[in-house]
Amino acid sequence: MSWSVSAAGDRPVRCGATLYPGSMSAADSTSPTPDHPRTALVTGASGGIGEEFARRIAQRGHALVVVARRRELLEELAVDLRERYGTVVETIVADLGTPEGVASVTERLSADGSDGRAPIDLLVNNAGRGDGGTFAAQDTAAIDAMLDINVRAVLHLTRAVLPVQIARRAAGEQRTLGVVNVSSMAGEIPVNPGGSVYGAGKKFIALWGESVAAEVRGQGVHVTTVLPGFVRTDMTRKVQAQGLPEFAFVPKEHVVRDALTAWSAGRPTVISGPQYQVARGALRLLPRFVMRALARRMA
Numbered sequence: 001m002s003w004s005v006s007a008a009g010d011r012p013v014r015c016g017a018t019l020y021p022g023s024m025s026a027a028d029s030t031s032p033t034p035d036h037p038r039t040a041l042v043t044g045a046s047g048g049i050g051e052e053f054a055r056r057i058a059q060r061g062h063a064l065v066v067v068a069r070r071r072e073l074l075e076e077l078a079v080d081l082r083e084r085y086g087t088v089v090e091t092i093v094a095d096l097g098t099p100e101g102v103a104s105v106t107e108r109l110s111a112d113g114s115d116g117r118a119p120i121d122l123l124v125n126n127a128g129r130g131d132g133g134t135f136a137a138q139d140t141a142a143i144d145a146m147l148d149i150n151v152r153a154v155l156h157l158t159r160a161v162l163p164v165q166i167a168r169r170a171a172g173e174q175r176t177l178g179v180v181n182v183s184s185m186a187g188e189i190p191v192n193p194g195g196s197v198y199g200a201g202k203k204f205i206a207l208w209g210e211s212v213a214a215e216v217r218g219q220g221v222h223v224t225t226v227l228p229g230f231v232r233t234d235m236t237r238k239v240q241a242q243g244l245p246e247f248a249f250v251p252k253e254h255v256v257r258d259a260l261t262a263w264s265a266g267r268p269t270v271i272s273g274p275q276y277q278v279a280r281g282a283l284r285l286l287p288r289f290v291m292r293a294l295a296r297r298m299a
């Protein structure tokens with residue numbers, strides 16, 4: 001784990017009056033943590049959607065803590081963000097599929113500002129893996145690893161940061177605080193042959209996220225779960241090679257923009273892309289027997 005400070009100094013450059021639409025106001029001056037820059041922690045920031053979250057958040061003037069296993073990619077990203085935006089960027093090299101990796105990140109998330117480290121205003125639970133295959137043939141170690149990162153780590157990281165955020169709000173913090181979870185439309189498909197564990201794990205996050213959002217909303221903390229459809233990243237290389245039509249893909253820029261806008265507005269869930277909003281409506285209307293018949297044909 002490394003703690004690095006921008007060459008431009010330990011204050012981030014502000015790029016505008018607000019960092020996320022509607023998330024911040026002049027109330028910042030009355031914040032109990034005025035000496036700390038607004039800070040976001042993004043997991044899985046070494047590529048794909050997580051890197052896009054890190055870039056857009058840095059562009060808006062936040063300090064960042066970026067987490068992933070691939071040290072070189074994280075360090076390259078940190079250097080680039082410091083040079084481009086003058087932001088403070090810390091890197092944590094951690095495997096979120098292990099208890100040690102999760103512990104190193106929860107330790108950072110539990111910082112409340114009293115030890116000189118900026119408390120985390122926004123946690124983005126993005127890191128994930130997307131193993132598929134028929135369940136009867138799936139490797140059990142790979143199933144465990146996927147559940148550890150896609151589900152268990154998300155719960156533990158969120159459990160670490162929420163008490164700090166709730167206490168900060170209770171102490172008069174005016175900033176928007178909270179969590180963004182990256183779930184998936186795969187969890188919205190009622191019958192998902194070839195993606196049973198991945199889809200069920202993502203559904204878990206969506207259901208759990210909505211409940212936690214309701215629990216903490218009254219305390220001024222926002223929890224938002226974003227449900228992307230297909231996005232062009234390393235995770236979907238095989239799908240991309242299968243030649244899916246262009247309309248099946250949502251740009252990662254849109255996923256991140258929509259997630260941050262929904263989080264700022266305090267919305268518990270958001271689906272990015274009109275095609276997937278329509279798809280979810282249709283999935284809810286289709287009778288289950290039709291879904292099962294379609295799924296059998298797909299399988």
Ligand SMILES: NC(=O)c1ccc[n+]([C@@H]2O[C@H](COP(=O)([O-])OP(=O)(O)OC[C@H]3O[C@@H](n4cnc5c(N)ncnc54)[C@H](OP(=O)(O)O)[C@@H]3O)[C@@H](O)[C@H]2O)c1
Pocket residue numbers: 043044045046047048049050067068069070071073094095096097126127128129130149182183184185186227228229230231232233234235236
């Ligand atoms: N792409 C899509 O179509 C799509 C659709 C819906 C939802 N999602 C979700 O979006 C999120 C990001 O996916 P992506 O498409 O951006 O995938 P990606 O390009 O493969 O990126 C995955 C990120 O997660 C990190 N990661 C994987 N295993 C990790 C571990 N054990 N510990 C720490 N970090 C780990 C990777 O970093 P390291 O390898 O460096 O650790 C990488 O930064 C995932 O939760 C995924 O389920 C993706």
